Amino acid sequence: MLAIKSLSRSFGGVAAVDNVSFDVQSGHVHSVIGPNGAGKTTLFNLISGVYEPSSGEVLLDNTPINGLPPEELARRGMCRTFQNLQICMNMTACENVMLGAHLHANTGLWSGFLGLTRTADRKLEARAYELMDYVGVESARHAHATQLSFGVLKRLEIARALAANPRLLLLDEPAAGLNDSETHAVGELIRKIAAGGTTVLLVEHDMKMVMAISDHIVVMDQGKKLAEGTAQQVRANPAVVAAYLGVDA
Amino acid sequence: MFNRTTYKKMSDLPQFLFSGLTTGAVYALAALGFSLIYNASGVINFAQGDFLMLSAMVTATLLTKGMALSGSIAIGIAVTVLVGVLLYRLAIQPAGNADVVTLIIITIGASIFIQGVVQVTLGKNQQVLPPWTGDAPLQILGAYVLPQALWVLGTAAVLVAGCAIFFKGTLTGKAMLAVAANRMAAMAVGIPAKRVLQLSFGLSALLGAVAGVVSAPITTTVYDIGLMLGMKGFVAATLGGLGSGVGAVVGGLLVGILEALVAGYISSAYKDAVPFVLIILLLLVMPHGLFGSRKTDRV
Amino acid sequence: MSSATVLKVTGLTSGYGRIEALRGVDLELKAGQLVALVGANGAGKTTLLRTLSGLITARSGTVELLGQDITRLAAETRVRRGLAQVLEGRQVFGPLSVIDNLRLGGYTHKPDPDRIEEMFNLFPILRTKKDQAAWQLSGGQQQMLAMGRALMSRPKVLLLDEPSMGLAPLLVKEVFEVIKRLKDSGVPILLVEQNARAALAIADHGYVLETGRIALSGPASELAADERVRSAYLGI
Amino acid sequence: ADGPIKIGAIVSATGPASFLGDPQQKTLEQYVAKINTEGGVLGRKLSLVLYDDASDANKANAFARRLIIQDEVDIILGASSTGSTMAMVPQIDAAKIPNISLAAASVIVEPVKPFVFKMPHSDRMAAYKVLEDMKKRGFTQVALLSDTGGFGKSGRTETLKAAEALGMKIVEDQTYGEKDTDMTPQLTRAKSSPAQAILLFGTGQAPAIIARNYQQLAIKQPLYTTHGQASLEFVRIAGKASEGIRMPSPALLIAKALPANDPQRKVSVDYATSYETKFKSDVSTFGGYAHDALYLAVDAIKRAGGTDKAKVRAAIEATKGFVGVSGIYTMTPQDHMGLDNSAFRMVEIVNGAFKEVR
Amino acid sequence: MNQRLPLILTALALIALPFALPNNFMLDIAIRIGLAAIAVIGLNLLMGFAGQISIGHAAFVAIGAYGSAIVATRFGWPPLLSIPVSAVGAAIVAWLIAKPILRLKGHSLTMATLGLGVIVNIVLINEVDWTGGPDGMPVPPLAFGSFALVKLGHWYILVAALLFVAIVLSLNLFGSPAGRALRGLHGSEYAARVVGVDVSAFKVRVFIASAVFATVSGSLTGHYLAFISPSIASFAHSVELATMVVLGGMSSTFGAVLGAALLTMLPQLVGGLHGYEAIVFGLVLMLTMMFMPKGLVPSIALRLKKNKGK
Numbered sequence A: 001m002l003a004i005k006s007l008s009r010s011f012g013g014v015a016a017v018d019n020v021s022f023d024v025q026s027g028h029v030h031s032v033i034g035p036n037g038a039g040k041t042t043l044f045n046l047i048s049g050v051y052e053p054s055s056g057e058v059l060l061d062n063t064p065i066n067g068l069p070p071e072e073l074a075r076r077g078m079c080r081t082f083q084n085l086q087i088c089m090n091m092t093a094c095e096n097v098m099l100g101a102h103l104h105a106n107t108g109l110w111s112g113f114l115g116l117t118r119t120a121d122r123k124l125e126a127r128a129y130e131l132m133d134y135v136g137v138e139s140a141r142h143a144h145a146t147q148l149s150f151g152v153l154k155r156l157e158i159a160r161a162l163a164a165n166p167r168l169l170l171l172d173e174p175a176a177g178l179n180d181s182e183t184h185a186v187g188e189l190i191r192k193i194a195a196g197g198t199t200v201l202l203v204e205h206d207m208k209m210v211m212a213i214s215d216h217i218v219v220m221d222q223g224k225k226l227a228e229g230t231a232q233q234v235r236a237n238p239a240v241v242a243a244y245l246g247v248d249a
Numbered sequence B: 001m002f003n004r005t006t007y008k009k010m011s012d013l014p015q016f017l018f019s020g021l022t023t024g025a026v027y028a029l030a031a032l033g034f035s036l037i038y039n040a041s042g043v044i045n046f047a048q049g050d051f052l053m054l055s056a057m058v059t060a061t062l063l064t065k066g067m068a069l070s071g072s073i074a075i076g077i078a079v080t081v082l083v084g085v086l087l088y089r090l091a092i093q094p095a096g097n098a099d100v101v102t103l104i105i106i107t108i109g110a111s112i113f114i115q116g117v118v119q120v121t122l123g124k125n126q127q128v129l130p131p132w133t134g135d136a137p138l139q140i141l142g143a144y145v146l147p148q149a150l151w152v153l154g155t156a157a158v159l160v161a162g163c164a165i166f167f168k169g170t171l172t173g174k175a176m177l178a179v180a181a182n183r184m185a186a187m188a189v190g191i192p193a194k195r196v197l198q199l200s201f202g203l204s205a206l207l208g209a210v211a212g213v214v215s216a217p218i219t220t221t222v223y224d225i226g227l228m229l230g231m232k233g234f235v236a237a238t239l240g241g242l243g244s245g246v247g248a249v250v251g252g253l254l255v256g257i258l259e260a261l262v263a264g265y266i267s268s269a270y271k272d273a274v275p276f277v278l279i280i281l282l283l284l285v286m287p288h289g290l291f292g293s294r295k296t297d298r299v
Numbered sequence C: 001m002s003s004a005t006v007l008k009v010t011g012l013t014s015g016y017g018r019i020e021a022l023r024g025v026d027l028e029l030k031a032g033q034l035v036a037l038v039g040a041n042g043a044g045k046t047t048l049l050r051t052l053s054g055l056i057t058a059r060s061g062t063v064e065l066l067g068q069d070i071t072r073l074a075a076e077t078r079v080r081r082g083l084a085q086v087l088e089g090r091q092v093f094g095p096l097s098v099i100d101n102l103r104l105g106g107y108t109h110k111p112d113p114d115r116i117e118e119m120f121n122l123f124p125i126l127r128t129k130k131d132q133a134a135w136q137l138s139g140g141q142q143q144m145l146a147m148g149r150a151l152m153s154r155p156k157v158l159l160l161d162e163p164s165m166g167l168a169p170l171l172v173k174e175v176f177e178v179i180k181r182l183k184d185s186g187v188p189i190l191l192v193e194q195n196a197r198a199a200l201a202i203a204d205h206g207y208v209l210e211t212g213r214i215a216l217s218g219p220a221s222e223l224a225a226d227e228r229v230r231s232a233y234l235g236i
Numbered sequence D: 001a002d003g004p005i006k007i008g009a010i011v012s013a014t015g016p017a018s019f020l021g022d023p024q025q026k027t028l029e030q031y032v033a034k035i036n037t038e039g040g041v042l043g044r045k046l047s048l049v050l051y052d053d054a055s056d057a058n059k060a061n062a063f064a065r066r067l068i069i070q071d072e073v074d075i076i077l078g079a080s081s082t083g084s085t086m087a088m089v090p091q092i093d094a095a096k097i098p099n100i101s102l103a104a105a106s107v108i109v110e111p112v113k114p115f116v117f118k119m120p121h122s123d124r125m126a127a128y129k130v131l132e133d134m135k136k137r138g139f140t141q142v143a144l145l146s147d148t149g150g151f152g153k154s155g156r157t158e159t160l161k162a163a164e165a166l167g168m169k170i171v172e173d174q175t176y177g178e179k180d181t182d183m184t185p186q187l188t189r190a191k192s193s194p195a196q197a198i199l200l201f202g203t204g205q206a207p208a209i210i211a212r213n214y215q216q217l218a219i220k221q222p223l224y225t226t227h228g229q230a231s232l233e234f235v236r237i238a239g240k241a242s243e244g245i246r247m248p249s250p251a252l253l254i255a256k257a258l259p260a261n262d263p264q265r266k267v268s269v270d271y272a273t274s275y276e277t278k279f280k281s282d283v284s285t286f287g288g289y290a291h292d293a294l295y296l297a298v299d300a301i302k303r304a305g306g307t308d309k310a311k312v313r314a315a316i317e318a319t320k321g322f323v324g325v326s327g328i329y330t331m332t333p334q335d336h337m338g339l340d341n342s343a344f345r346m347v348e349i350v351n352g353a354f355k356e357v358r
Numbered sequence E: 001m002n003q004r005l006p007l008i009l010t011a012l013a014l015i016a017l018p019f020a021l022p023n024n025f026m027l028d029i030a031i032r033i034g035l036a037a038i039a040v041i042g043l044n045l046l047m048g049f050a051g052q053i054s055i056g057h058a059a060f061v062a063i064g065a066y067g068s069a070i071v072a073t074r075f076g077w078p079p080l081l082s083i084p085v086s087a088v089g090a091a092i093v094a095w096l097i098a099k100p101i102l103r104l105k106g107h108s109l110t111m112a113t114l115g116l117g118v119i120v121n122i123v124l125i126n127e128v129d130w131t132g133g134p135d136g137m138p139v140p141p142l143a144f145g146s147f148a149l150v151k152l153g154h155w156y157i158l159v160a161a162l163l164f165v166a167i168v169l170s171l172n173l174f175g176s177p178a179g180r181a182l183r184g185l186h187g188s189e190y191a192a193r194v195v196g197v198d199v200s201a202f203k204v205r206v207f208i209a210s211a212v213f214a215t216v217s218g219s220l221t222g223h224y225l226a227f228i229s230p231s232i233a234s235f236a237h238s239v240e241l242a243t244m245v246v247l248g249g250m251s252s253t254f255g256a257v258l259g260a261a262l263l264t265m266l267p268q269l270v271g272g273l274h275g276y277e278a279i280v281f282g283l284v285l286m287l288t289m290m291f292m293p294k295g296l297v298p299s300i301a302l303r304l305k306k307n308k309g310k
Ligand SMILES: Nc1ncnc2c1ncn2[C@@H]1O[C@H](COP(=O)(O)OP(=O)(O)OP(=O)(O)O)[C@@H](O)[C@H]1O
Pocket: A011, A012, A015, A016, A034, A035, A036, A037, A038, A039, A040, A041, A042, A043, A083, C136, C137, C138, C139, C140, C141, C166, C168
């Protein structure tokens, strides 16, 4: 459903993403791995409209989406989480998740002023609680965002993205800050999301999780695509082992 | 309307430029103070203009009491720096981790308070300081320039250079930037955040104080002049790019020159409005001002 | 290795506003030791480290550093006495350059160009980016910078809050090696890690924190073998 | 039997117009106390309720209401500026309470509002006085510099009209803001223009700066200002730069130089001395307006035999030959200012003092 | 969260207030507070909800006041018509400038709004033929057909009713999806955008909405005072409005009302302290913000909760 075609982006002469191409199959979990500074987050930023590419193209359902702003991409079914948390610290945890459902709610200013959305809102709230339970932060139900620990916020972001009901979900290091048990749970969660028909594009350094849940893996190094394939193929690739995994991964 | 456009001589240009430069230099010094506190705390200090007023008012009052000019100036500056430090110690620091807007409102309160105290103790009369080196105007490129204007320009240049060295070349200067960027991390590496902030308030009060005494022989001073100077200083600082020393100076000079040229060539009635229109337009093209740094976060 | 206690925490409580995040924590770090602290999200690990370094003030209890009570000291004094911390979530000084970030790491000490050079050798990527603003670095690069910044002060006691977060596997290994080396060179370390397995593997001693209390403690190897720890934190 | 007579006052004691309001406040406080120690009025004490509108017209409006409803005063003096006065007028009209304004513009009393009176010479009179003096000296081309505040703005309008009426030409028409600190661009244009004289119409702090700018630019055309500068304070700030400047002024400024038989001499000298002794600062005509307003009110109340508002109003309107420091007032139903041009003297600053030009 | 209770209490308070006030002067103050509060509630939508700081908002109050006055006096339209006309006019002005201006962030935006205020102020001062210049202009009374609103009691009823409506609208918006979108873009623009919030459209909309609140407040203020002058558009007035928002508590609707109340009353309370007004005023402002940094309403709410907890 997503096609990346010779995508490049440089910052002050340094090519953060350098002529990268690959396709993402719908309903798959597709991972992007690579050393620090390889260009993974930049790639996400290019796909999700945060940056504009220097050259190349991104196609969503065969239509180019270059230069479209994030909100337009959201309307087309894309949503993402961030490596550097983007939680609205002026709202409660639950409101953050409800914000995720923006496109599925009546967001007119008039309706807001006149209070026409009350009943619909109660449903949204119920759904938000459901999602918070789902990602394992039920304890944060009545908390304000400022009162939460890093790991909880991390998962709250996933809940918010899920609330958007995306067809394509981009997750940037969702397991960072989670322990092995929690990482395992998030891995299962991602599989469940994919099974529900949402395509997942994942950046993650936890190889155990990546290898366990990915249908397809792209390896990046210094902005370039280094390799691509299934978990086995990638793991067997000596270049990948040298640049990223290390011998005993 | 008759006559609006009748006598616009190109030969007046040097005069307009010099006039603009002089007012601009005062704005620049006010802007520099803004940038300094902003650099350390992210706060727009609405009392910045009052620092300029305070030093000049104190100095003028001491002069009328018969004290020598140099002594009066020294005390005027010292009092102002003390007030700057106290502003931090008594009003900003106790507010703790309050939002920046909250701190800004505190500075508004401080500005009103300072004006109130000055008005009660030093009076509401307009005051003027004697020029430092005579008041016979010099003729430069056909323009009449007061010797004091050269003092203003020179002082501005020195202070700007000083600020640049402070931020670029000293660890304390960098620590100040670090405190603004991330207070917690700054404390974690052992930067005494409170002392650094206090220093920033003291320094910007010093900048304001010097600006006040050097410009008062030209602009005169009065207890409520701070609002106007503060506003112009803020405009200049934003135009140049808040937080940038060079920006503050260029912004200040630009605002001053724009005002003079608009008054001289276009319309003195709209002399304050035209620069604002231009500045807003410029910001639309360069949202962070002329020398401002771009965003500093990534996602 | 039984030697002097460098960090001794007794009955420590602390929190935010109405929230009490630590409720009477006792903990000890001995000279030359590496102590691992594990716990679920929200257990209070970060709060504990911040309280130790003075970023949050303790509500009750005491903290002793090298035999002296530091419970009420300002953060900068603690740094001057040899405590250094790698903060959770990197927290670099975004607008400042990489090299300035490192310089500020040594703020309480004399300027030390050699030390900067050592940090560059430790994390070579930082050298290539030394004049770039820190916010421009990738997540993992910032993490390295945070680590380097903390080491600049040649700390006598090191508090690490998830130092491997966001690092690529090769670098995780490397960072753990750095930690081990530091420990071997005699720097006592209190390590908070989500990667509990790796942490316990190199630690001498371990504590498990649950909702603000120490739930378990013991030699690291014993903890790693503990059934409850294995199921709750090691994902087994 | 009756309680005190309540005098309400609104002045701009702070803010940009404080140079007007501050001496007015001082004057009112000093003279109310003085009248009371002398036994009050009609056997009743005066009680002054004074508010500072901080040079904000909206505040003046609010305080007017407060004086009327809450303090229930018998008469209102003020406000200091035309804007504040005009903001109070609707309240005055509605409450039918006599009011004596301390502001200048003609609009305050034109058209005549039954309850509103004012003390200062109008901007129109100033414009004529100055232009006539210029004309006498043979100047017909004038550069006008006015501030964008109420006084300067209406002064500009009046000057343009007066120039036309007198067959003179305004060849340069510049403005400046009340809080500006540099007017050299405007003056440079005036200098380069064919103007033979410059008229500065404004009040506040800027004129002193303008005088200094004028000196800096070595301008040859003579500089005129208005009664907005009629105070030694102006001379003090402008310093040497004020030498030779001409302006129309009430007699107060030259009180001591007035001939002994001048009816205004005694009252002016008395006011000037007592103000200067008490406050250790130069007397100003602005405070003088407050002095006159207070005594005019007292005079009217005496003649009305009480504080009945309609009667007091009628009494003020019937004022005849009231000698104040600002002039000799004779009100009529058509004229609620009561001054003519003879009360205005053209003065020039010579050696740091005001000298009457004859 | 129960929304009804505070509303019912507000309604009761608004109804009871005139009976509790000792005299007409207090009633006058209450009316002024109500008028200011309407504008501040609107500004709070922009500043508190959406986090877009404006120190030029008095421009819209002025556009409302002058718009309504000019339409009523120069064109002779009935005030009942001139108020909506100037509101629409202000909305159009807001719409025209919102898009470019709101692309700016942080202090650049603050500066642009400041400029807007200054420009409007200068235009009002200079276009004497329309506005009466710095001396201001009279405004005809608000009339409904032959019934002119002059009695304070009537004004109170009108203003209290409108204030109540404004409070209801603002509270409704707070908890609605649109309100969350606004607060969300305040919290993190990226976060809001990736879930589909058209940030610039929302900023424009809330800018217009807050301009309309300000305009309505301004129009009514003009009619109420019967006179307006350019000081209504002054920088000081803009700062005062922004201060009211922060003082009451950013994003708190009741805070906006309380902020307006405090800053409207304070000058009256200290009005008798000749010369010392500014000192007291400045001190009160500083101390309130120092000890209630989140603003009056949130800080008081927090304190109440704490006591309940004990
Ligand atoms: N806005 C920017 N300005 C300058 N350089 C940038 C910018 N964004 C990214 N870079 C550079 O591009 C390179 C790739 O960064 P990116 O964040 O994409 O890496 P990453 O693969 O996500 O790494 P990590 O695993 O550490 O998060 C880095 O070297 C970084 O410094």
